[in-house]
Amino acid sequence: MGVSDPNQSARPGRILARDAFRTLYKRSDNENLAQLVYKLASEPEKEYYNPRLLMGMFPTLFPFGIGALEDPKCVRKLSFVAHLRAFMESSILDVQKHNSFIFIAWNMVSRRLAHLYSRLAVSKRSYDSIARDLLAISPEAILHAVSFFEQSSGSFNSDLPPDVEKALRLVREVKSVSSCIPGSEGAKRRAQNEIRGYSAVLGVPHLFITLNVSALYSPVFQFMCGNRTFTFDTRVPILGTPRERAVHLAENPVLAARFFDFMIRAVFSALFGWDFSERRAEAFTGILGPLSGW
Known part of the structure; x- marks a missing residue:
């Protein structure tokens, strides 16, 4: 079927739905009987405080209706974002490896941030x-x-x-x-202003470093994916074919993001002596000396 973004397309939603269901439709023995039933309601589903929304869109991820987001019957109340983060950090890979769930769910988070902070x-x-x-x-x-x-x-x-x-x-x-929405132009300007603020207080940075953290060639990421066919004792571990490494990266983007965050924190804490919990330099000054900020 392919993927289409309605926000970036000039085609109306009814045309997109028509083409999608025309692709899915197959004639059976009875010409008047379709193999797919498409139900339309008089009102769209509510986006806020509606546990049936994502549960109805992805029924295989919520068996027996358990674990829905923003469920009022839940004993411990969790926000929408906190519940999503719990899914991403859990050992259940069905959510992390789903083709569309994480993108749709975090798109809903971006919409809520736009509604709240715009x-x-x-x-x-x-x-x-x-x-x-x-x-x-x-x-x-x-x-x-x-x-x-x-x-x-x-x-x-x-x-x-x-x-x-x-x-x-x-x-x-x-x-x-919309400076609080990740990826927006306002967020980029906010980051630029933070850099200018650091330069005004601490002076122009003395060193510019580009960290090219690639999950495709990293043995750490392959180990996080469950690959145990190599050891870290060798200088150049054999990680498998390029296709196998690419499949590991493509099937779990959540793990790829976690790997990127882990590597950045490891570089700054182990090499540069930065304490993330205290947001300051550690007693160990690192290879560049004490850091004032980054």
């Missing part, structure tokens, strides 16, 4: 007028503007309807701030 920012000189326009504009006007944009294919003329022109002005003047 802010609107405007310039000081246009604050008063923008505030009045935001209070005055109606949802119907926004829907009208969206439909107008879709029909015009992104090309705007000078003779725009008043509500469309007002919505377009809001789009130009109002900026969304």
